[in-house]
Amino acid sequence: MVVKELTVSQFRNLERARVEFSPGINILSGANAQGKTNLLEALYVCCTGRSHRTHRDAELIRYGEKEAVISVQVEHQDGIHLIDLGLSSQGRKRVRINHSPARRLGELMGHLNGVLFSPEDLYLVKEGPAWRRRFVDITLSQIKPPYFYVLQQYQQALAQRNALLKTILREGKGAETLPVWEAQLAALGARLMAERQAFTGILSQRVTAIHGELTQGRESLTLRYATLSESREPAELEQALLQALERGRERDLRAGTTLTGPHRDDLILSLGGRDVRSYGSQGQQRTSVLSLKLAELAIMTDMTREAPILLLDDVFSELDTSRRRMLERSIGGVQTLITCVDGERMLMDGSRSVRFMRMEAGRVLPGA
Ligand SMILES: Nc1ncnc2c1ncn2[C@@H]1O[C@H](COP(=O)(O)OP(=O)(O)O)[C@@H](O)[C@H]1O
Ligand SMILES: [Mg+2]
Structure with missing residues (x-):
C-alpha cells in the first residue's frame, strides 16, 4: 500500500x-x-x-x-x-x-x-514483557482486525474481574460473580494465546533467517512465546487458563488484581540459547531489534499480500x-x-x- x-x-x-x-x-x-x-x-x-x-x-x-x-x-x-x-x-x-x-x-x-522503527524500540529487548506484548498485539491487530476486537473484549473482562476482586476484598461480597468473568477471560484469553503462539512461530523463523543474514551467520536469534501452556489447541488453552484463574483466586484476592493470563505473557528472545535481555551486548540488542522489525515487515507483507x-x-x-x-x-x-x-x-x-x-x-x- x-x-x-x-x-x-x-x-x-x-x-x-x-x-x-x-x-x-x-x-x-x-x-x-x-x-x-x-x-x-x-x-x-x-x-x-x-x-x-x-x-x-x-x-x-x-x-x-x-x-x-x-x-x-x-x-x-x-x-x-x-x-x-x-x-x-x-x-x-x-x-x-x-x-x-x-x-x-x-x-x-x-x-x-505500518511498521514503525524508532529509538525507543530498543526497549523491546531491554525492558519488561509489556513492550513485547504490545509489539505482538499491534502487529496482529493490523494483520487480523478480529484479533483487535478480542483483545479489547479481553481487556474489558479483565478490568471487570479486577474491579470485582477489589469489591470482594473491601465489602466481602460478590464472590459468586467471579466464575462468570473467569469463563469469559478464559474463552477470550485462549484465542489471544493461540494467535500469539502461531504468530510467534512464524516470526521466529523469519527473525532467525534475517538475523543470520545481518550477522553473516555468526548469530542465531530465536523467539519463544512464554505463556501458561505450551498447547496450541484453543480448547486446551481455555481449560488451562480457566484452571489457572480458579486456582489463583485466593492469591488474586489478596493482590486485588489478576496475576495470570495472556496479559502477563512474554516473548523471549534468545541468542545462541541465551536471553538477549540479560546477556546481549548493546550491539547485539540493537541488531536484534532491527531483525525483529524487518521480520514484522516481511510477515505483514506475506499475510496481507x-x-x-x-x-x-x-x-x-x-x-x-x-x-x-x-x-x-x-x-x-x-x-x-x-x-x-x-x-x-x-x-x-x-x-x-x-x-x-x-x-x-x-x-x-x-x-x-
Ligand atoms: N500538543 C502540542 N501542541 C503544540 N506543540 C506541540 C504539541 N506536542 C508537542 N509539541 C511540540 O512539538 C515539538 C516536537 O516535535 P517533534 O516532532 O517531536 O520534533 P522532531 O522534529 O525533533 O522530531 C516540540 O517543539 C513540542 O513543543
Ligand atoms: Mg523526532
Missing part, C-alpha cells in the same frame, strides 16, 4: 500541513523539535488507532485547540482508501472510512498498515553501513518515510524515487 497524501490540522505543532508522498522513499529532515516525529506520528495513529508516544489524545491536539484532524489517502491494490480521523480533547476518536462514519475504532485496522508502509524515526542515520545496506535491500517495494537531522547525508542506491522534504517549525517545505 502507498500513502498518496496526508493532511493534518491542529495536530501537535502542525497547525496545517498537506504532504504528497513518493511511493518510494521519503526523507524528512530538520533540526530538533521542528515536528518531524509529529508528522510520522500522525500516520502511525492512522495505522493503529493510537500514538506510539502517548495514550492520551489530548496531548496530540495543538495547544489551545479543541480538535485535531488527520486525513490520509492510501492506494491499495483495490483502489484508494480514505481515512479521516478526528481527535478531541474530550470524548472518543471519530473515524471515517471512505466518508462513512465507523462505529468502532477497530474498523480502522487494515486500511493503513500488500506491503505496509515503513516509518523510520531517527534510526537510519544511526545504523552502520552493512545494516543500512541490509535495510535498503529489505525495503525494496516498501514505501518508506525516514526522518533525520541532515537529509543530504542520506545516501540511497539511486534506483528508487526519493522525495526530500524539510520540516521547519511545523511547516513542511520542499528540499533537503
Whole structure:
C-alpha cells in the first residue's frame, strides 16, 4: 500500500500541513523539535488507532485547540482508501472510512498498515514483557482486525474481574460473580494465546533467517512465546487458563488484581540459547531489534499480500553501513518515510524515487 497524501490540522505543532508522498522513499529532515516525529506520528495513529508516544489524545491536539484532524489517502491494490480521523480533547476518536462514519475504532485496522522503527524500540529487548506484548498485539491487530476486537473484549473482562476482586476484598461480597468473568477471560484469553503462539512461530523463523543474514551467520536469534501452556489447541488453552484463574483466586484476592493470563505473557528472545535481555551486548540488542522489525515487515507483507508502509524515526542515520545496506535491500517495494537531522547525508542506491522534504517549525517545505 502507498500513502498518496496526508493532511493534518491542529495536530501537535502542525497547525496545517498537506504532504504528497513518493511511493518510494521519503526523507524528512530538520533540526530538533521542528515536528518531524509529529508528522510520522500522525500516520502511525492512522495505522493503529493510537500514538506510539502517548495514550492520551489530548496531548496530540495543538495547544489551545479543541480538535485535531488527520486525513490520509492510501492506494491499495483495490483502489484508494480514505481515512479521516478526528481527535478531541474530550470524548472518543471519530473515524471515517471512505466518508462513512465507523462505529468502532477497530474498523480502522487494515486500511493503513505500518511498521514503525524508532529509538525507543530498543526497549523491546531491554525492558519488561509489556513492550513485547504490545509489539505482538499491534502487529496482529493490523494483520487480523478480529484479533483487535478480542483483545479489547479481553481487556474489558479483565478490568471487570479486577474491579470485582477489589469489591470482594473491601465489602466481602460478590464472590459468586467471579466464575462468570473467569469463563469469559478464559474463552477470550485462549484465542489471544493461540494467535500469539502461531504468530510467534512464524516470526521466529523469519527473525532467525534475517538475523543470520545481518550477522553473516555468526548469530542465531530465536523467539519463544512464554505463556501458561505450551498447547496450541484453543480448547486446551481455555481449560488451562480457566484452571489457572480458579486456582489463583485466593492469591488474586489478596493482590486485588489478576496475576495470570495472556496479559502477563512474554516473548523471549534468545541468542545462541541465551536471553538477549540479560546477556546481549548493546550491539547485539540493537541488531536484534532491527531483525525483529524487518521480520514484522516481511510477515505483514506475506499475510496481507500488500506491503505496509515503513516509518523510520531517527534510526537510519544511526545504523552502520552493512545494516543500512541490509535495510535498503529489505525495503525494496516498501514505501518508506525516514526522518533525520541532515537529509543530504542520506545516501540511497539511486534506483528508487526519493522525495526530500524539510520540516521547519511545523511547516513542511520542499528540499533537503
Ligand atoms: N500538543 C502540542 N501542541 C503544540 N506543540 C506541540 C504539541 N506536542 C508537542 N509539541 C511540540 O512539538 C515539538 C516536537 O516535535 P517533534 O516532532 O517531536 O520534533 P522532531 O522534529 O525533533 O522530531 C516540540 O517543539 C513540542 O513543543
Ligand atoms: Mg523526532
